[in-house]
Amino acid sequence: MTYQHVRVPDGDKIALADGRLQVPDRPIVPFIEGDGTGPDIWRAAVRVMDAAVAMAYGGRRKIAWMEVFAGQKSKDRFDTWLPDETVEAFREFLVGIKGPLTTPIGGGIRSLNVALRQLLDLYVCLRPVRWFKGVPSPVKHPEKVDIVIFRENTEDIYTGIEFEAGSEGAEKFLKMFREAFPKEFGKIRFPDTSGVGIKPVSREGSERLIRAAIKYAIDNHRKSVTFVHKGNIMKFTEGAFRNWGYTLAEHEFGDKVYTWDEWERTKKASGEEAANAEQKAALASGKILVKDAIADITLQQILTRPDEFDVIATMNLNGDYLSDALAAQVGGIGIAPGGNINYVTGHAVFEATHGTAPKYANLDKVNPGSVILSGEMMLRYLGWTEAADLIVKGMDGAIAAKTVTYDFARLMEGAREVKCSEFGEAVIGGMDGKPPVTPALALARKRGASVSRQSSVSSRKATKKAAPKKAAKKKAGKRRK
Template identity: 25%
Template sequence: MTTLLLLPGDGIGPEVTAQAARIAKALTPDITLDERDFGGISFDRHGAPITDEAVAAAIAADAVLMGAVGGPKWAGVARQSRPEAGLLRLRKEMQVFANLRPALCFDALADASSLKRELVAGLDIMIVRELTGGVYFGEPRGIETLPDGQRRGFDTQVYTTSEIERVSRVAFELARGRRNKVHSAEKSNVMESGLLWREVVTDLHKREYADVQLEHILADNAAMQLVRAPTQFDVLLTDNLFGDILSDAAAQLTGSLGMLPSAALGEAGRPGLYEPIHGSAPDIAGQGVANPLAAILSFEMALRWSLNRPAEADRLYRAVETALANGARTRDLGGQLSTVEMGDAVLAAL
């Protein structure tokens, strides 16, 4: 039995994952759907942003599809109990270390980008972000009061050779199946961890992936190049912090954050975690206007990377492409369709 665990989360999360679930039931009726509370709603109901039972269900599933978590309602909750802490725990418990964030510009949406059509037409970037290390997990971290009464906040950016190598292998392997080019982004000019990152990536490339074109790029320059000439990138390899920032910047090139899915993968045989990269958008939650395509395309990635259903993944991708070509648009894309109506459009294209 193949199981897909749904973690709808907060805000617009339940609205967009519901459309992905509709697609899953229509396209792959043999897959069993399970669902658990996650994020702020889990804290409200169970006192924790994710329960031990939900974590166990995620590890036991074949793939996990989540919505988004968080919102101003939980801003005053202790850091370890905030919705985001549940997401960090889930990633760590599932041992997913490689975050795949594609930035694709469907031809029908080239004019919806904040950049000119000629800059984004044909855009196809795969950002590979390290997900379980770096400054988000480094110790020591905290906020302390100094003897003179000032407060000081501190976080630690830390990486080991093995952490860098395993995510770099994912990037190089992906590049071999694409346009055979990797840009590795860091700040080796001012950060010791960035210097180690560059040295480890260089050494691995020389040993095992000399057939792949490798270019090192400083993260701030990568941000500039994403808005100057984004189609120069094929696979963009980054650490946790810079990957978080650069992938959101790349998402806007596609026309809307509501278009971008993501996959978080671990070692072979372990379930992947799939999620749209947009947030919980509490300002529009409950209005039925959120774009569900990022969630639907996250399910497409799950079909491809964890559920071993490449034919169904291809069908779903073409259906999204067809729906957009036929003029289906939610509000963020300049249209008037509701969340459910966009789901309807994809189902019709299927």
């Protein structure tokens, strides 16, 4: 494709062959730097990613970054929030990354993030949630949180099919609904002033999400997959999601999983003791437990016993709630990564999970951890695991040294607050085990040395001044005797 506003760098395309990514040594990767704090965060994050790749592969591999446009920057330059060529670039080059994007004001696109996911059919929102030692947390045992969320990205109420109360669309829809389903229409308490939304949940959409979650659990040696739903109330949408999930798990992965549906059947046929013994034997043989949980109960249990959850597969809205609630336990969304993936086509866009924070724009202040760790996810998705591991090591090192941005520094005793860019440098320093030294820290140390020298000089002067006084006191003492 010929691009009007995008400059394609020297490099090669990532391709998909036989269901596997074919990644060249110099892959072209589209990126959107983002709005608000996006440019600050991107500058820090891209340095970390480039350093990790260089350190891991000694110059043999390098990412060819290609800027594409969306959000406020695109609106200002091209008078459009999301140019067609941006979507086409992500489609052509398969894998990309983006910073936070503002929500357009007025009509048209409701969310640029949702639009990209739907246009590229990125049906999995992948959100790994774990704790880095030393990160401040509001819970007693954040180390127990190690959960990977597979959130369905294209269905549920996020399809945006809704009609404002009193609008022509609402009136037409409610009239049609009343005529076709009078009994169900009667359940609407105030129809004349009701807004209306539609919640589509399909078998195909549910199955491809759950299939991806179970495959991930198998490939990464996880212990369980939990379907989180509200099927006790929404039986034919969220309840169907649960039922389709169990059917798929047994039909496609029966030799690798044991489901709660199997347990229920054995209990009914042979009793609870036999069902418990069957489950115990299955898990001892290495099978993955596939279970389900009601959404509101899950929101309690991820606080009280998060170690009972491993991989979660859930619908769009539930996944939104769960992702942010879990992120709060391990440091907040400022350090939470995310990826939007279509495992069939290979397309993926990794992203910041937080907002644009415009009041901090261009202050070099905010935490770049979300995009840094989204970059780590991207590298791992490309199969560049050595570089991804270095980023994790660098994050561990920087946080362990308490070299952190303001959001963590204000909550950590003895922390050294650094800028966004300096935190990136600290992560790079932590990759090879060296203590992180940023410009601010170097200056602080220099000032500290200066203070020490001044203290030493002052101490010597004070000693000299004090010596005659001590001698005078001794003489006075002798006279008193």
